[in-house]
Amino acid sequence: MSDLQLSHARMPTTLEIEVIDEFGASRDQAIAAERALTLYLNRREIVTLMTLGAEPEALVIGYLRNQGLINSYEDLIAVHVDWDVEAAAVITRQEPEDLAERLGQRTVTTGCGQGTVFGRLLETTDMTTLPETIVKQSVLYHLLENLGAYNETYRSAGAVHGCALCHQDQVIDFIEDVGRHNAVDTLAGRQWLQGTVVDEPADIFYTTGRLTSEMVLKVAQMGISVLVSRSGVTQKGVELAQRFGVMLIARAKGRRFQAIGSAGRLVHDAIPSKRPGDRR
Amino acid sequence: MSDLQLSHARMPTTLEIEVIDEFGASRDQAIAAERALTLYLNRREIVTLMTLGAEPEALVIGYLRNQGLINSYEDLIAVHVDWDVEAAAVITRQEPEDLAERLGQRTVTTGCGQGTVFGRLLETTDMTTLPETIVKQSVLYHLLENLGAYNETYRSAGAVHGCALCHQDQVIDFIEDVGRHNAVDTLAGRQWLQGTVVDEPADIFYTTGRLTSEMVLKVAQMGISVLVSRSGVTQKGVELAQRFGVMLIARAKGRRFQAIGSAGRLVHDAIPSKRPGDRR
Numbered sequence: 001m002s003d004l005q006l007s008h009a010r011m012p013t014t015l016e017i018e019v020i021d022e023f024g025a026s027r028d029q030a031i032a033a034e035r036a037l038t039l040y041l042n043r044r045e046i047v048t049l050m051t052l053g054a055e056p057e058a059l060v061i062g063y064l065r066n067q068g069l070i071n072s073y074e075d076l077i078a079v080h081v082d083w084d085v086e087a088a089a090v091i092t093r094q095e096p097e098d099l100a101e102r103l104g105q106r107t108v109t110t111g112c113g114q115g116t117v118f119g120r121l122l123e124t125t126d127m128t129t130l131p132e133t134i135v136k137q138s139v140l141y142h143l144l145e146n147l148g149a150y151n152e153t154y155r156s157a158g159a160v161h162g163c164a165l166c167h168q169d170q171v172i173d174f175i176e177d178v179g180r181h182n183a184v185d186t187l188a189g190r191q192w193l194q195g196t197v198v199d200e201p202a203d204i205f206y207t208t209g210r211l212t213s214e215m216v217l218k219v220a221q222m223g224i225s226v227l228v229s230r231s232g233v234t235q236k237g238v239e240l241a242q243r244f245g246v247m248l249i250a251r252a253k254g255r256r257f258q259a260i261g262s263a264g265r266l267v268h269d270a271i272p273s274k275r276p277g278d279r280r
Numbered sequence: 281m282s283d284l285q286l287s288h289a290r291m292p293t294t295l296e297i298e299v300i301d302e303f304g305a306s307r308d309q310a311i312a313a314e315r316a317l318t319l320y321l322n323r324r325e326i327v328t329l330m331t332l333g334a335e336p337e338a339l340v341i342g343y344l345r346n347q348g349l350i351n352s353y354e355d356l357i358a359v360h361v362d363w364d365v366e367a368a369a370v371i372t373r374q375e376p377e378d379l380a381e382r383l384g385q386r387t388v389t390t391g392c393g394q395g396t397v398f399g400r401l402l403e404t405t406d407m408t409t410l411p412e413t414i415v416k417q418s419v420l421y422h423l424l425e426n427l428g429a430y431n432e433t434y435r436s437a438g439a440v441h442g443c444a445l446c447h448q449d450q451v452i453d454f455i456e457d458v459g460r461h462n463a464v465d466t467l468a469g470r471q472w473l474q475g476t477v478v479d480e481p482a483d484i485f486y487t488t489g490r491l492t493s494e495m496v497l498k499v500a501q502m503g504i505s506v507l508v509s510r511s512g513v514t515q516k517g518v519e520l521a522q523r524f525g526v527m528l529i530a531r532a533k534g535r536r537f538q539a540i541g542s543a544g545r546l547v548h549d550a551i552p553s554k555r556p557g558d559r560r
Contacts, residue, residue, distance in 0.1 A: 017518060019530070019538040022417070024548040029538055034493060034514035050493065050516065137302070178492065178514050212458065213314060213330065234314035234458050236330065238297055250299070258299040258309055268304040 005078035006193075011035060011053035013160075013176070032160050034178045037081070040089045041069060046103065052160060052177045055186050056081040059177075060088040062189030066218050069096060073192040130225035130245050133203045135168070138270035140228070142169035144252060147206060150174045161209045163187055165202035165224075172202050180209035184218045191222070204228060211237040211248055220244040226265075228252050233260065285358035286473075291315065291333035293440075293456070312440050314458045317361070319368045321349060322375055326383065332440060332457045335466050336361040339457075340368040342469030346498050349376060353472040410505035410525050413483045415448070418550035420508070422449035424532060427486060430454040441489045443467055445482035445504075452482050460489035464498045471502070484508060491517040491528055500524040506545075508532050513540065 016028040038048040039060050046069070051059055057079045064070045070092055078091040096102065143166055150171065151162040161180030165173040165187050173190055177183040184207070191202075204226040205219045211229050213236035219227050220240070227241070228249045241248050241261055248260040255272045296308040318328040319340050326349070331339055337359045344350045350372055358371040376382065423446055430451065431442040441460030445453040445467050453470055457463040464487070471482075484506040485499045491509050493516035499507050500520070507521070508529040521528050521541055528540040535552045 015515060017540065019540055020542050021538055022536055023551055032514050034516040232311065234312045235295060236314040255302055257302050260297065260299055262300050271303055
Protein backbone atom coordinates (compact mmCIF):
# COMPACT_ATOMS: atom_id res chain seq x y z
CA MET A 1 0.00 0.00 0.00
CA SER A 2 2.96 2.26 0.61
CA ASP A 3 3.38 3.19 -3.06
CA LEU A 4 0.21 5.30 -3.19
CA GLN A 5 1.00 8.92 -4.07
CA LEU A 6 -1.12 11.01 -1.70
CA SER A 7 -1.39 14.75 -1.19
CA HIS A 8 -2.33 16.21 2.20
CA ALA A 9 -4.38 19.27 1.34
CA ARG A 10 -6.22 20.03 4.57
CA MET A 11 -8.11 23.29 4.93
CA PRO A 12 -9.48 25.06 8.01
CA THR A 13 -13.03 23.87 8.66
CA THR A 14 -14.42 27.09 10.10
CA LEU A 15 -14.09 30.80 9.47
CA GLU A 16 -15.42 33.86 11.28
CA ILE A 17 -18.01 36.19 9.82
CA GLU A 18 -19.77 39.23 11.25
CA VAL A 19 -23.40 38.76 12.26
CA ILE A 20 -25.97 41.13 13.74
CA ASP A 21 -27.91 39.55 16.57
CA GLU A 22 -31.40 40.19 17.93
CA PHE A 23 -30.04 43.04 20.06
CA GLY A 24 -28.74 44.81 16.96
CA ALA A 25 -25.21 44.09 18.18
CA SER A 26 -22.45 43.04 15.83
CA ARG A 27 -20.28 40.08 16.70
CA ASP A 28 -18.07 37.45 15.10
CA GLN A 29 -19.62 34.05 14.50
CA ALA A 30 -17.77 30.95 13.38
CA ILE A 31 -19.35 29.31 10.35
CA ALA A 32 -18.65 26.07 8.55
CA ALA A 33 -16.41 26.19 5.51
CA GLU A 34 -17.96 24.90 2.30
CA ARG A 35 -15.64 24.33 -0.62
CA ALA A 36 -16.22 22.97 -4.11
CA LEU A 37 -14.01 20.03 -5.03
CA THR A 38 -14.28 18.62 -8.54
CA LEU A 39 -13.30 14.96 -8.73
CA TYR A 40 -11.50 13.56 -11.78
CA LEU A 41 -11.08 9.78 -12.08
CA ASN A 42 -8.33 8.97 -14.58
CA ARG A 43 -8.79 12.48 -16.04
CA ARG A 44 -12.55 12.04 -16.47
CA GLU A 45 -14.71 14.55 -14.54
CA ILE A 46 -16.99 12.62 -12.19
CA VAL A 47 -18.64 15.12 -9.89
CA THR A 48 -18.18 18.29 -7.86
CA LEU A 49 -18.56 17.81 -4.11
CA MET A 50 -19.27 20.63 -1.67
CA THR A 51 -17.21 19.87 1.39
CA LEU A 52 -15.78 21.22 4.62
CA GLY A 53 -12.36 20.42 3.19
CA ALA A 54 -10.88 18.75 6.26
CA GLU A 55 -9.88 15.48 4.59
CA PRO A 56 -10.28 15.78 0.83
CA GLU A 57 -8.12 12.77 -0.08
CA ALA A 58 -10.04 10.42 2.20
CA LEU A 59 -13.28 11.97 0.94
CA VAL A 60 -12.67 11.31 -2.74
CA ILE A 61 -11.29 7.82 -2.09
CA GLY A 62 -14.32 6.98 0.04
CA TYR A 63 -16.66 8.56 -2.48
CA LEU A 64 -15.29 6.41 -5.30
CA ARG A 65 -15.34 3.36 -3.01
CA ASN A 66 -18.95 3.91 -1.90
CA GLN A 67 -20.05 4.61 -5.44
CA GLY A 68 -18.50 1.32 -6.47
CA LEU A 69 -16.22 3.14 -8.90
CA ILE A 70 -13.06 1.62 -7.36
CA ASN A 71 -13.13 -1.84 -5.86
CA SER A 72 -9.92 -2.06 -3.85
CA TYR A 73 -7.32 0.15 -2.22
CA GLU A 74 -4.65 -1.58 -4.30
CA ASP A 75 -6.23 -0.13 -7.46
CA LEU A 76 -5.20 3.38 -6.33
CA ILE A 77 -2.05 4.83 -7.88
CA ALA A 78 -2.32 8.53 -6.95
CA VAL A 79 -4.69 10.93 -5.21
CA HIS A 80 -3.79 14.60 -5.59
CA VAL A 81 -5.93 17.47 -4.26
CA ASP A 82 -5.19 21.06 -5.33
CA TRP A 83 -7.40 23.66 -3.65
CA ASP A 84 -6.10 26.42 -5.93
CA VAL A 85 -8.06 24.84 -8.76
CA GLU A 86 -10.57 23.10 -6.45
CA ALA A 87 -9.75 19.76 -8.06
CA ALA A 88 -9.01 16.23 -6.90
CA ALA A 89 -7.23 13.99 -9.42
CA VAL A 90 -7.44 10.25 -8.77
CA ILE A 91 -5.43 7.80 -10.87
CA THR A 92 -6.25 4.10 -10.66
CA ARG A 93 -4.91 0.93 -12.23
CA GLN A 94 -8.36 0.07 -13.55
CA GLU A 95 -11.92 1.41 -13.61
CA PRO A 96 -15.33 -0.20 -14.12
CA GLU A 97 -15.89 -1.22 -17.74
CA ASP A 98 -19.38 0.25 -17.61
CA LEU A 99 -18.21 3.54 -16.02
CA ALA A 100 -19.64 5.75 -18.77
CA GLU A 101 -23.01 4.01 -18.58
CA ARG A 102 -23.14 4.26 -14.79
CA LEU A 103 -22.22 7.93 -14.78
CA GLY A 104 -25.17 8.48 -17.08
CA GLN A 105 -27.62 7.13 -14.49
CA ARG A 106 -28.16 9.41 -11.56
CA THR A 107 -30.29 9.07 -8.51
CA VAL A 108 -30.55 12.28 -6.54
CA THR A 109 -31.17 10.94 -3.07
CA THR A 110 -32.17 12.37 0.26
CA GLY A 111 -28.56 13.00 1.08
CA CYS A 112 -27.06 15.96 2.83
CA GLY A 113 -23.93 17.01 1.05
CA GLN A 114 -23.83 14.10 -1.28
CA GLY A 115 -27.17 13.31 -2.71
CA THR A 116 -26.21 11.41 -5.81
CA VAL A 117 -25.87 7.70 -6.35
CA PHE A 118 -24.52 6.75 -9.74
CA GLY A 119 -25.54 3.71 -11.71
CA ARG A 120 -28.15 1.55 -10.09
CA LEU A 121 -26.49 1.21 -6.69
CA LEU A 122 -29.84 1.40 -4.93
CA GLU A 123 -30.85 -1.71 -6.82
CA THR A 124 -27.64 -3.52 -6.02
CA THR A 125 -28.17 -7.16 -5.19
CA ASP A 126 -24.61 -8.40 -4.81
CA MET A 127 -24.32 -7.04 -1.26
CA THR A 128 -22.18 -9.37 0.83
CA THR A 129 -24.08 -10.81 3.79
CA LEU A 130 -23.66 -8.62 6.88
CA PRO A 131 -22.75 -9.92 10.33
CA GLU A 132 -25.73 -10.06 12.70
CA THR A 133 -24.11 -7.79 15.26
CA ILE A 134 -25.72 -7.91 18.71
CA VAL A 135 -25.76 -4.74 20.83
CA LYS A 136 -26.56 -4.37 24.51
CA GLN A 137 -28.67 -1.38 25.57
CA SER A 138 -25.99 -0.59 28.18
CA VAL A 139 -23.33 -0.53 25.44
CA LEU A 140 -25.51 1.77 23.33
CA TYR A 141 -25.81 4.19 26.26
CA HIS A 142 -22.05 4.18 26.85
CA LEU A 143 -21.45 4.80 23.16
CA LEU A 144 -23.82 7.79 23.15
CA GLU A 145 -21.97 9.19 26.16
CA ASN A 146 -18.59 8.67 24.48
CA LEU A 147 -19.81 10.40 21.33
CA GLY A 148 -20.54 13.52 23.35
CA ALA A 149 -16.82 14.36 23.28
CA TYR A 150 -16.83 14.86 19.50
CA ASN A 151 -18.49 17.18 16.93
CA GLU A 152 -16.03 20.01 17.38
CA THR A 153 -17.05 21.99 14.31
CA TYR A 154 -20.74 21.63 15.07
CA ARG A 155 -20.33 23.16 18.51
CA SER A 156 -18.52 26.19 17.14
CA ALA A 157 -20.19 26.68 13.78
CA GLY A 158 -23.18 24.37 13.44
CA ALA A 159 -24.38 23.47 9.93
CA VAL A 160 -22.39 20.23 9.81
CA HIS A 161 -23.18 16.57 10.28
CA GLY A 162 -21.08 14.13 12.26
CA CYS A 163 -20.54 10.44 11.57
CA ALA A 164 -18.60 7.85 13.57
CA LEU A 165 -17.21 4.38 13.07
CA CYS A 166 -17.61 2.54 16.36
CA HIS A 167 -16.75 -0.81 17.89
CA GLN A 168 -19.44 -1.46 20.51
CA ASP A 169 -19.18 1.53 22.89
CA GLN A 170 -15.80 2.73 21.57
CA VAL A 171 -15.51 5.48 18.93
CA ILE A 172 -12.91 4.33 16.39
CA ASP A 173 -13.15 7.30 14.04
CA PHE A 174 -15.26 10.45 13.81
CA ILE A 175 -15.61 13.02 11.05
CA GLU A 176 -17.78 16.05 10.36
CA ASP A 177 -18.68 17.61 7.04
CA VAL A 178 -21.22 20.06 5.67
CA GLY A 179 -22.85 16.97 4.23
CA ARG A 180 -23.23 13.78 6.21
CA HIS A 181 -22.60 11.81 3.04
CA ASN A 182 -19.23 13.42 2.67
CA ALA A 183 -18.62 12.38 6.26
CA VAL A 184 -19.58 8.77 5.53
CA ASP A 185 -17.40 8.71 2.44
CA THR A 186 -14.48 10.24 4.32
CA LEU A 187 -14.71 7.52 6.96
CA ALA A 188 -14.79 4.88 4.23
CA GLY A 189 -11.72 6.47 2.65
CA ARG A 190 -9.90 6.58 5.99
CA GLN A 191 -10.73 2.90 6.55
CA TRP A 192 -8.75 2.12 3.42
CA LEU A 193 -5.96 4.63 4.10
CA GLN A 194 -5.42 3.30 7.62
CA GLY A 195 -5.51 -0.23 6.27
CA THR A 196 -4.81 -2.81 8.94
CA VAL A 197 -3.90 -0.21 11.55
CA VAL A 198 -7.38 -0.51 13.03
CA ASP A 199 -7.38 -3.29 15.65
CA GLU A 200 -11.09 -3.65 16.11
CA PRO A 201 -13.33 -3.71 13.05
CA ALA A 202 -16.19 -1.20 13.21
CA ASP A 203 -19.50 -2.88 14.00
CA ILE A 204 -21.68 0.15 14.75
CA PHE A 205 -22.10 3.29 12.63
CA TYR A 206 -23.35 6.52 14.21
CA THR A 207 -24.69 9.56 12.37
CA THR A 208 -26.30 12.80 13.49
CA GLY A 209 -28.36 12.74 10.29
CA ARG A 210 -31.50 10.99 9.20
CA LEU A 211 -31.54 7.32 8.32
CA THR A 212 -32.45 7.51 4.65
CA SER A 213 -32.04 4.95 1.89
CA GLU A 214 -28.54 5.80 0.85
CA MET A 215 -27.23 6.17 4.39
CA VAL A 216 -28.29 2.57 4.98
CA LEU A 217 -26.79 1.57 1.64
CA LYS A 218 -23.42 3.17 2.35
CA VAL A 219 -23.18 1.69 5.83
CA ALA A 220 -24.11 -1.77 4.55
CA GLN A 221 -21.42 -1.39 1.89
CA MET A 222 -18.93 -0.81 4.71
CA GLY A 223 -19.92 -4.20 6.16
CA ILE A 224 -21.63 -2.69 9.22
CA SER A 225 -25.06 -3.94 10.34
CA VAL A 226 -25.94 -1.51 13.16
CA LEU A 227 -26.86 2.10 12.33
CA VAL A 228 -27.48 4.54 15.17
CA SER A 229 -28.83 8.06 14.66
CA ARG A 230 -29.98 11.06 16.66
CA SER A 231 -32.61 11.62 13.97
CA GLY A 232 -35.52 9.71 12.48
CA VAL A 233 -35.88 7.24 9.65
CA THR A 234 -37.52 7.33 6.24
CA GLN A 235 -39.51 4.63 4.47
CA LYS A 236 -36.80 3.68 1.97
CA GLY A 237 -34.24 3.64 4.76
CA VAL A 238 -36.30 1.06 6.63
CA GLU A 239 -36.90 -0.96 3.47
CA LEU A 240 -33.20 -1.16 2.62
CA ALA A 241 -32.28 -1.92 6.23
CA GLN A 242 -34.64 -4.90 6.22
CA ARG A 243 -33.24 -6.05 2.88
CA PHE A 244 -29.62 -5.86 4.02
CA GLY A 245 -30.20 -6.97 7.62
CA VAL A 246 -29.21 -3.63 9.16
CA MET A 247 -30.60 -2.90 12.65
CA LEU A 248 -31.66 0.76 12.90
CA ILE A 249 -31.58 2.59 16.23
CA ALA A 250 -33.25 5.93 15.50
CA ARG A 251 -33.85 9.03 17.64
CA ALA A 252 -31.11 7.91 20.03
CA LYS A 253 -30.77 10.73 22.56
CA GLY A 254 -29.97 10.33 26.22
CA ARG A 255 -31.83 7.20 27.29
CA ARG A 256 -34.36 7.30 24.47
CA PHE A 257 -34.29 5.44 21.16
CA GLN A 258 -36.49 3.64 18.64
CA ALA A 259 -35.09 0.34 17.37
CA ILE A 260 -36.16 -1.18 14.06
CA GLY A 261 -35.26 -4.72 13.06
CA SER A 262 -33.83 -5.32 16.54
CA ALA A 263 -35.43 -8.71 17.26
CA GLY A 264 -32.75 -10.93 18.79
CA ARG A 265 -30.06 -8.31 18.20
CA LEU A 266 -30.73 -5.66 20.84
CA VAL A 267 -30.30 -6.89 24.44
CA HIS A 268 -32.41 -4.80 26.82
CA ASP A 269 -30.03 -5.04 29.78
CA ALA A 270 -30.37 -1.40 30.89
CA ILE A 271 -34.05 -0.51 30.76
CA PRO A 272 -34.45 2.90 32.43
CA SER A 273 -36.88 3.37 35.29
CA LYS A 274 -40.02 4.96 33.88
CA ARG A 275 -40.69 8.54 34.82
CA PRO A 276 -43.69 10.66 33.90
CA GLY A 277 -43.10 12.06 30.42
CA ASP A 278 -40.65 9.35 29.43
CA ARG A 279 -43.15 8.08 26.91
CA ARG A 280 -44.05 10.60 24.25
CA MET B 281 -52.30 28.22 -18.94
CA SER B 282 -55.46 26.13 -18.82
CA ASP B 283 -54.33 23.78 -21.58
CA LEU B 284 -51.62 22.14 -19.46
CA GLN B 285 -52.29 18.42 -19.07
CA LEU B 286 -51.62 17.69 -15.41
CA SER B 287 -51.95 14.51 -13.35
CA HIS B 288 -52.75 14.65 -9.63
CA ALA B 289 -50.84 11.72 -8.19
CA ARG B 290 -50.68 12.53 -4.49
CA MET B 291 -49.44 9.88 -2.06
CA PRO B 292 -49.76 9.65 1.73
CA THR B 293 -46.75 11.34 3.32
CA THR B 294 -46.43 9.11 6.37
CA LEU B 295 -46.83 5.44 7.22
CA GLU B 296 -46.74 3.50 10.48
CA ILE B 297 -43.99 1.05 11.37
CA GLU B 298 -43.35 -0.97 14.50
CA VAL B 299 -40.49 0.21 16.71
CA ILE B 300 -39.07 -1.11 19.97
CA ASP B 301 -38.43 1.65 22.47
CA GLU B 302 -35.95 1.97 25.35
CA PHE B 303 -38.36 0.09 27.60
CA GLY B 304 -38.35 -2.91 25.27
CA ALA B 305 -41.94 -2.10 24.40
CA SER B 306 -43.29 -2.38 20.88
CA ARG B 307 -45.32 0.47 19.44
CA ASP B 308 -46.35 2.01 16.13
CA GLN B 309 -44.40 5.02 14.97
CA ALA B 310 -45.26 7.22 12.02
CA ILE B 311 -42.36 7.66 9.61
CA ALA B 312 -41.89 9.84 6.56
CA ALA B 313 -42.58 8.27 3.19
CA GLU B 314 -39.66 8.31 0.76
CA ARG B 315 -40.39 7.44 -2.84
CA ALA B 316 -38.26 7.32 -5.93
CA LEU B 317 -39.53 9.42 -8.83
CA THR B 318 -37.61 9.31 -12.10
CA LEU B 319 -38.05 12.46 -14.15
CA TYR B 320 -38.18 12.33 -17.95
CA LEU B 321 -38.07 15.60 -19.89
CA ASN B 322 -39.37 15.03 -23.44
CA ARG B 323 -38.64 11.32 -22.99
CA ARG B 324 -35.06 11.92 -21.88
CA GLU B 325 -34.22 10.63 -18.37
CA ILE B 326 -33.04 13.56 -16.29
CA VAL B 327 -32.78 12.37 -12.70
CA THR B 328 -34.39 10.26 -9.99
CA LEU B 329 -35.65 12.25 -7.00
CA MET B 330 -36.34 10.73 -3.60
CA THR B 331 -39.45 12.46 -2.33
CA LEU B 332 -42.26 12.39 0.20
CA GLY B 333 -44.61 12.22 -2.77
CA ALA B 334 -47.14 14.82 -1.63
CA GLU B 335 -46.96 17.03 -4.72
CA PRO B 336 -45.01 15.26 -7.45
CA GLU B 337 -46.25 17.43 -10.33
CA ALA B 338 -45.30 20.68 -8.60
CA LEU B 339 -41.99 19.08 -7.58
CA VAL B 340 -40.87 18.14 -11.08
CA ILE B 341 -42.06 21.43 -12.57
CA GLY B 342 -40.19 23.36 -9.88
CA TYR B 343 -37.15 21.14 -10.24
CA LEU B 344 -36.93 21.82 -13.98
CA ARG B 345 -37.59 25.51 -13.34
CA ASN B 346 -34.91 25.83 -10.66
CA GLN B 347 -32.45 23.86 -12.75
CA GLY B 348 -33.06 26.30 -15.57
CA LEU B 349 -34.21 23.43 -17.80
CA ILE B 350 -37.55 25.12 -18.55
CA ASN B 351 -37.85 28.88 -18.72
CA SER B 352 -41.57 29.58 -18.58
CA TYR B 353 -44.80 27.97 -17.50
CA GLU B 354 -46.10 28.42 -21.03
CA ASP B 355 -43.48 25.97 -22.31
CA LEU B 356 -45.23 23.15 -20.43
CA ILE B 357 -47.50 20.89 -22.46
CA ALA B 358 -48.02 17.94 -20.10
CA VAL B 359 -46.88 16.68 -16.69
CA HIS B 360 -47.90 13.11 -15.91
CA VAL B 361 -46.83 11.25 -12.76
CA ASP B 362 -47.37 7.48 -12.49
CA TRP B 363 -46.38 6.02 -9.12
CA ASP B 364 -46.82 2.46 -10.38
CA VAL B 365 -43.68 2.94 -12.45
CA GLU B 366 -42.25 5.71 -10.21
CA ALA B 367 -41.98 8.01 -13.21
CA ALA B 368 -42.81 11.63 -14.04
CA ALA B 369 -43.08 12.46 -17.74
CA VAL B 370 -42.81 16.14 -18.64
CA ILE B 371 -43.45 17.30 -22.20
CA THR B 372 -42.47 20.85 -23.16
CA ARG B 373 -42.66 22.97 -26.29
CA GLN B 374 -38.91 23.56 -26.20
CA GLU B 375 -35.86 22.67 -24.17
CA PRO B 376 -32.42 24.27 -23.74
CA GLU B 377 -30.24 23.78 -26.82
CA ASP B 378 -27.32 22.84 -24.58
CA LEU B 379 -29.37 20.39 -22.48
CA ALA B 380 -27.11 17.41 -23.15
CA GLU B 381 -24.02 19.38 -22.26
CA ARG B 382 -25.58 20.73 -19.06
CA LEU B 383 -26.75 17.31 -17.95
CA GLY B 384 -23.16 16.18 -18.31
CA GLN B 385 -21.97 18.66 -15.70
CA ARG B 386 -23.00 17.82 -12.17
CA THR B 387 -22.39 19.59 -8.93
CA VAL B 388 -23.34 17.50 -5.94
CA THR B 389 -24.15 20.16 -3.41
CA THR B 390 -24.88 20.30 0.28
CA GLY B 391 -28.53 19.70 -0.42
CA CYS B 392 -30.88 17.55 1.56
CA GLY B 393 -33.04 15.57 -0.79
CA GLN B 394 -31.79 17.22 -3.90
CA GLY B 395 -28.09 17.72 -3.91
CA THR B 396 -27.42 18.11 -7.58
CA VAL B 397 -27.15 21.24 -9.65
CA PHE B 398 -26.79 20.61 -13.35
CA GLY B 399 -24.75 22.65 -15.73
CA ARG B 400 -22.91 25.55 -14.19
CA LEU B 401 -25.82 27.08 -12.31
CA LEU B 402 -23.60 27.92 -9.37
CA GLU B 403 -21.54 30.07 -11.71
CA THR B 404 -24.59 31.73 -13.19
CA THR B 405 -24.13 35.45 -13.70
CA ASP B 406 -27.35 36.39 -15.47
CA MET B 407 -29.30 36.58 -12.20
CA THR B 408 -31.89 39.32 -12.38
CA THR B 409 -31.35 42.01 -9.78
CA LEU B 410 -33.28 41.24 -6.60
CA PRO B 411 -35.47 43.72 -4.71
CA GLU B 412 -33.83 45.09 -1.56
CA THR B 413 -36.63 43.90 0.71
CA ILE B 414 -36.66 45.55 4.13
CA VAL B 415 -37.86 43.52 7.13
CA LYS B 416 -38.81 44.74 10.60
CA GLN B 417 -37.67 42.66 13.57
CA SER B 418 -41.28 42.73 14.83
CA VAL B 419 -42.47 41.29 11.48
CA LEU B 420 -39.83 38.57 11.66
CA TYR B 421 -41.05 37.58 15.12
CA HIS B 422 -44.68 37.47 13.96
CA LEU B 423 -43.67 35.35 10.98
CA LEU B 424 -41.84 32.85 13.20
CA GLU B 425 -44.95 32.60 15.39
CA ASN B 426 -47.20 32.08 12.35
CA LEU B 427 -44.89 29.35 11.03
CA GLY B 428 -45.43 27.39 14.24
CA ALA B 429 -48.81 26.24 12.91
CA TYR B 430 -47.19 24.29 10.07
CA ASN B 431 -44.81 21.31 9.66
CA GLU B 432 -47.50 18.67 10.09
CA THR B 433 -45.43 15.72 8.87
CA TYR B 434 -42.42 16.72 10.95
CA ARG B 435 -44.44 16.67 14.15
CA SER B 436 -45.76 13.18 13.48
CA ALA B 437 -42.85 11.53 11.68
CA GLY B 438 -39.81 13.80 11.77
CA ALA B 439 -37.11 13.33 9.13
CA VAL B 440 -38.51 16.02 6.85
CA HIS B 441 -37.66 19.63 6.10
CA GLY B 442 -40.16 22.43 5.79
CA CYS B 443 -39.99 25.45 3.50
CA ALA B 444 -42.33 28.42 3.22
CA LEU B 445 -43.03 31.26 0.83
CA CYS B 446 -43.91 34.29 2.91
CA HIS B 447 -45.03 37.88 2.41
CA GLN B 448 -43.72 39.80 5.43
CA ASP B 449 -45.26 37.99 8.45
CA GLN B 450 -47.82 36.03 6.40
CA VAL B 451 -47.20 32.45 5.26
CA ILE B 452 -48.32 32.23 1.61
CA ASP B 453 -47.36 28.59 1.01
CA PHE B 454 -45.68 25.84 3.02
CA ILE B 455 -44.42 22.43 1.98
CA GLU B 456 -42.47 19.61 3.60
CA ASP B 457 -40.37 16.94 1.95
CA VAL B 458 -37.74 14.40 2.95
CA GLY B 459 -35.35 16.78 1.25
CA ARG B 460 -35.56 20.52 1.72
CA HIS B 461 -34.53 20.98 -1.90
CA ASN B 462 -37.56 19.05 -3.03
CA ALA B 463 -39.56 21.37 -0.82
CA VAL B 464 -38.04 24.46 -2.45
CA ASP B 465 -38.65 23.06 -5.91
CA THR B 466 -42.24 22.13 -5.06
CA LEU B 467 -42.91 25.69 -3.92
CA ALA B 468 -41.39 27.00 -7.16
CA GLY B 469 -43.60 24.62 -9.11
CA ARG B 470 -46.69 25.69 -7.19
CA GLN B 471 -45.85 29.35 -7.86
CA TRP B 472 -46.18 28.60 -11.57
CA LEU B 473 -49.21 26.31 -11.21
CA GLN B 474 -51.10 28.89 -9.15
CA GLY B 475 -50.08 31.54 -11.64
CA THR B 476 -51.59 34.91 -10.81
CA VAL B 477 -53.80 33.52 -8.05
CA VAL B 478 -51.30 34.75 -5.48
CA ASP B 479 -52.19 38.32 -4.51
CA GLU B 480 -49.03 39.19 -2.65
CA PRO B 481 -45.68 38.23 -4.16
CA ALA B 482 -43.47 36.32 -1.76
CA ASP B 483 -40.66 38.47 -0.35
CA ILE B 484 -39.35 36.21 2.43
CA PHE B 485 -38.36 32.55 2.17
CA TYR B 486 -38.22 30.35 5.28
CA THR B 487 -36.53 26.98 5.59
CA THR B 488 -35.89 24.64 8.50
CA GLY B 489 -32.66 23.60 6.80
CA ARG B 490 -29.20 25.06 6.59
CA LEU B 491 -28.42 28.06 4.42
CA THR B 492 -26.04 26.49 1.95
CA SER B 493 -24.95 27.67 -1.48
CA GLU B 494 -27.73 26.16 -3.50
CA MET B 495 -30.47 27.11 -1.08
CA VAL B 496 -29.42 30.73 -1.59
CA LEU B 497 -29.21 30.13 -5.34
CA LYS B 498 -32.69 28.64 -5.58
CA VAL B 499 -34.27 31.38 -3.48
CA ALA B 500 -32.55 34.08 -5.50
CA GLN B 501 -33.85 32.42 -8.67
CA MET B 502 -37.35 32.79 -7.24
CA GLY B 503 -36.77 36.54 -6.99
CA ILE B 504 -36.70 36.57 -3.18
CA SER B 505 -34.01 38.50 -1.30
CA VAL B 506 -34.68 37.51 2.34
CA LEU B 507 -33.85 33.98 3.51
CA VAL B 508 -34.77 32.95 7.06
CA SER B 509 -33.68 29.68 8.65
CA ARG B 510 -33.82 27.87 11.96
CA SER B 511 -30.36 26.51 11.15
CA GLY B 512 -26.91 27.92 10.48
CA VAL B 513 -25.11 29.07 7.36
CA THR B 514 -22.18 27.76 5.36
CA GLN B 515 -19.38 29.70 3.73
CA LYS B 516 -20.62 29.32 0.13
CA GLY B 517 -24.11 30.22 1.26
CA VAL B 518 -22.83 33.53 2.62
CA GLU B 519 -20.71 34.14 -0.49
CA LEU B 520 -23.64 33.63 -2.85
CA ALA B 521 -25.96 35.69 -0.65
CA GLN B 522 -23.54 38.62 -0.83
CA ARG B 523 -23.23 38.18 -4.59
CA PHE B 524 -26.98 38.13 -5.17
CA GLY B 525 -27.94 40.64 -2.47
CA VAL B 526 -29.81 38.15 -0.31
CA MET B 527 -30.16 39.01 3.40
CA LEU B 528 -29.68 35.90 5.53
CA ILE B 529 -31.38 35.55 8.91
CA ALA B 530 -29.91 32.38 10.41
CA ARG B 531 -30.61 30.47 13.63
CA ALA B 532 -33.97 32.19 13.91
CA LYS B 533 -35.67 30.60 16.92
CA GLY B 534 -37.96 32.35 19.36
CA ARG B 535 -36.42 35.80 19.77
CA ARG B 536 -32.95 34.83 18.65
CA PHE B 537 -31.38 35.20 15.21
CA GLN B 538 -28.15 36.02 13.43
CA ALA B 539 -28.52 38.38 10.47
CA ILE B 540 -25.96 38.55 7.66
CA GLY B 541 -25.98 41.28 5.04
CA SER B 542 -28.71 43.09 6.97
CA ALA B 543 -27.26 46.61 6.91
CA GLY B 544 -30.11 48.99 6.05
CA ARG B 545 -32.52 46.12 5.46
CA LEU B 546 -33.35 44.85 8.95
CA VAL B 547 -35.18 47.35 11.17
CA HIS B 548 -34.52 46.63 14.84
CA ASP B 549 -37.92 47.80 16.09
CA ALA B 550 -38.46 44.97 18.59
CA ILE B 551 -35.20 44.46 20.46
CA PRO B 552 -35.92 42.05 23.34
CA SER B 553 -35.04 42.99 26.91
CA LYS B 554 -31.77 41.25 27.75
CA ARG B 555 -31.94 38.41 30.20
CA PRO B 556 -29.06 36.38 31.58
CA GLY B 557 -28.23 33.64 29.10
CA ASP B 558 -29.73 35.49 26.16
CA ARG B 559 -26.27 35.90 24.72
CA ARG B 560 -24.56 32.61 23.99
